[in-house]
Amino acid sequence: MDLNWTPEDSRFRERVRDWLAGHVPPEARPSGTEAVAFDRAWQRELMAGGWAGISWPKEYGGQGLSLTQQMIWFEENAKAGAPSAGVFFVAQMHAGPTLIVMGSDAQKAKHLNGILGGDEIWCQGFSEPGSGSDLASLRTKGVVDGDEIVVSGQKIWTSYADAADYQELLIRTEPGSERHKGLTWIICDMKTPGITVHPIRKLTGHAEFASVFYDEVRIPVSNVVGEIGQGWTTAMATLGFERGTAFTSEMVHLVLRLEELIDYAKANPLPGASRPAWSDDECRRTLARLRADLAALRAMNYSNLSRYAGGAAPGAEGSLMKLFTNQLAQRIERAAIDMMGDRLLDPNTDEQSWLASYYRNLVQAIGGGTTDIQREIIADRVLGLPRSR
Amino acid sequence: MLLAPDEGQTEIATAVADILLSEAPFDRLYLPDLDIIADEQRLMDLAIPMGWLGMAAPESIGGSAGDLTDECLLFMKLGERIAPLGITAGALAAHAALAAGDEALAAAFITGDARAALTTSARPGRAFATAGATHLLVVEENRISLSLLVAGGDDIVALDASSSTAAVSSADTLLQVDGPELVLRFALLVASQLQGLAQTGRSESNEYAKAREQFGRPIGSFQAVRHRIADMELRARQVEAQIYFAAVALRDGRADAELQTLSALLLAGDAAMANAEINIHNHGAIGTTTENIGHLLLKRTILLTGLAGGANQLKDRIAACAPAIM
Incomplete structure (x- = not known):
């Protein structure tokens, strides 16, 4: 085992660091509608600098970097305080990779360049009011009518629905079908008549996500990605596309955030006290324990990536x-x-x-599969326990 | 960067696990038939020819020339099976003798001609793995020393009945090694065994949850149970990865070696303790009896964490470290 980087990877890190030092915007990401312009400007900066599509293959305009270099990229971005993908998250990390794996040549030609260049914002249309953790119970229906599919129903918790150009939409196209069967994954142009977006205000005060209503929305059959009725296969195709590198940013961010908090504790007293918080045994030991946990989070991140780089298929470690x-x-x-x-x-x-990030983390323990669902996945796929449902 | 066992390491770890599965089954430790001294002697006689005490010692003194990551992998497997602490004491005694320049004595620990018992500054006057021991290894905060073993009175009945223990009195120090390196190595070998204990707690619970039925279903299908076991798995994996990181950091003399090693020890102690408690609970009433391995996982955990120093002390030392190198 080894923690040293190859000379090539070290040079890559230097190159990333230098570029970021000259390009990361000094101002914080604005909230509200200005965020879109900020995210777009950063995506175009990445494109111009030759950094767009870090995890995408070269033949689709990505950088085709090794897993290690992807990880280095995310580490250096987090250290430099570089912007995240923001409104481009779904396009970059999910819709684009799905098209790469499952899309037709025409679909790839139409969308991939736009996604990398910061021209296309995508949102996700999976969750419904009655289908959250149990996604396969979704009911928004699509009826094939000639060369169109007519969609009616409702999606919810759709981040950036009002800003999005396209949506990856999962609908039930076989009447009476159940669970994972009879679903279809389709590209929905958000300007299509019949779509209504109702913003929902989060506990942070921002309205980043929305309910989306579909009233006989007509979408060309040619927008189906994969096969009609095989939408679940398409939805699962990109699981593991990131192969664990996506956790790197958050890991580095948390390490830096904790050290910031330790510095704060050394300089500021606890409420109602006069000595620095760091001199309080309970406070200092809580922070020390977190330091140990963060060391382990990083070690797990490196350990998983080492296994994938060695050829192991990514599995349920993502849930851990x-x-x-x-x-x-x-x-x-x-x-x-x-x-x-x-x-x-x-x-x-x-x-x-700190209050804002506290709120944000309450949200993150729900999005992308709740912590309870992660435990279910671990129990099913890592531990091989009999299913609960 | 590679932070996972390579093919050769995985093969060795699997081979060790297979040997221990047949030679050190848990029912060997069930009361009331337990003769701990005989069990320790038998397993020491197994470990010595296997070369386990010299896993990371140079070939010149009869070792296998592995590195610290090899040694940690071995001690994880030994921890899983509640193996004799004499292996830990002997391996460290060989490192200490070598560091002090006494190659002959180092070689004697690897061949079993010399055998070490173990004590730490956290438990003065009492030593573990005393059965058949000739020497006493004393671990202090910044020093490891060796002396001849001098029994200091009656044998003590230990909390952890899987280790022989005795009162010892001080004797002239034969050699000592100052500085943090060897002490941190001790910490990491203890952490590795605690990881093994956490792993066993998780595995015992997992197997039981598949087999035990209530309300007409395996209890592993109930979320209250399966989510607890998912958390046990997470603890075992966290500590495993952190031990790898710490082993490389310590082996390579990285500036954050102390932080990484103490983090591994702190997390390993907590993981072993939590998994031991929850494993007992998962086994229902059986878990609270001596007819099950659960109580010994708990007792070995308490013994090891007690030897290595308390959690508050570890946290204070982690707090005093510089941040990890990023």
């Missing part, structure tokens, strides 16, 4: 990583809140950012 990452993020934010007390309530303080 997501569970651990969500839990740790919540514990770090919670430690911050306990330490900062009523300073969090003053909107003019720096401490405000």
Whole structure:
């Protein structure tokens, strides 16, 4: 075993670091509608710099980097405080990879360049009011009518629905079908008549996600990705596309965030106290324990990537990583809140950012599969326990 | 960068696990028939010709010339089966003798001509793995030393009945090694065994949850049970990865070796403890009896964490470290 990087990878890291130093915008990502322009500008910067599509194959305009170099890219981005994909997340990390694996030549030609160039924003149309953790129970229906599919129903928790140009939409096209059968994955142009977007305000105060209603929305059959009735296969095709590198950003971010909190504890007292929080045994030991946990999160990240780089197929370790990452993020934010007390309530303080990230992490323990669903996946696929459902 | 066992390491770990499965089954430790001294002697006589005490020692003194990651993998497997602590003591005694320049004594620990018992500054006056021991290895905060073993009175009945233990009195130090390196190595070998214990707790629970039925279904189909076992798995994997990281950091003399090693030890202690407790609970009433391995996983965990120093002390030392190198 070894923690050293090859000379080639070290040179790559230097190159990434240098480029980021000259290009990361100094200002924070704005909220609301200005976020779209900010994210688009960054995506175009990446494209111009030759960094678009880090995990995409070269033949589709991506960088075709090795897993190690992808990881280095994400590490250096997090260290440099570079913007995340933002509104381009679904397009970059999910829709694009799905088209690469399952799309027709025409679909690839139409969308992939636009996604990399920051021209196409995509949103996801999977969850429904009655189908959250149990996604396969979804009921939004599609009726084939000649060369069109007529869609009626409702999706919910659709991030950036109002900004999106396209949606990856999962619908039931076989009447009476159940569970994973009879579903279809289709590209939905968000400007199609019959689509209504109702924003939902989150506990953060922002309205980043929405309900989307479909009233006889007519979508060309040629927009189906994969086969009609085989939408579940298409939806699962990109599982593991990232192969674990996506956890790297969050891991580095949390490490840096904790060290920031430790510095804060050394400089600021606990509520109602006069000595620095760091001199309080319970507070200091809570932070020390988190330091140990973060070391392990990083080690797990490296260990998984080592196995994938060695040829192992990515499996349910992703669920272990997501569970651990969500839990740790919540514990770090919670430690911050306990330490900062009523300073969090003053909107003019720096401490405000900790409250915002505390809220955000409550959301992240739900999105992309709740922590409970992650435990189910671990129990099914890692432990081989009899199914609960 | 490679932070996973390679093919050769996986093969060796599997071979060790197979040997221990047949030679060190858990029912060997069930009361009331337990003769712990005979069991320790038998397993030491197995471990010595297998070369386990010299896994990471140079060939010049009869070792296998593996590195710290090889040694950690071995001790994870030994931990899984609650193997005698004499293996830990002997392997470390060989490292200590070698570091102090006494190659003949180092070689004697590997061949079993010398055998070490173990004590730490956390448990003065009491040693473990005393059956058949000739020497006493003393681990302090920043020093490891060796002396001849001098029994200091009656044998003590140990909490962990799977280790012989005795009162010892001080004797002239034969050699000592100052500095953090060997002490951190001790910490990592303890952490590795705690990882093995956490792994066993997880595996015992997992097998039982598949076999045991209530309400007409295996209990592993109930979310209250399966989610607990998923958390046990997460703990075992966290510690495993952290031990690999720490082993490389310590082997290569990285500046964050102390932080990484103490983190591994802290997490390993917590993981072994939590998994031992939850495993007992998962086994229902059987888990609370001596007819099941559960209690010994718990007792060995308490013994090892006690030897290695308490959690608060570890946290304070982690807090005093510089941040990890990123």
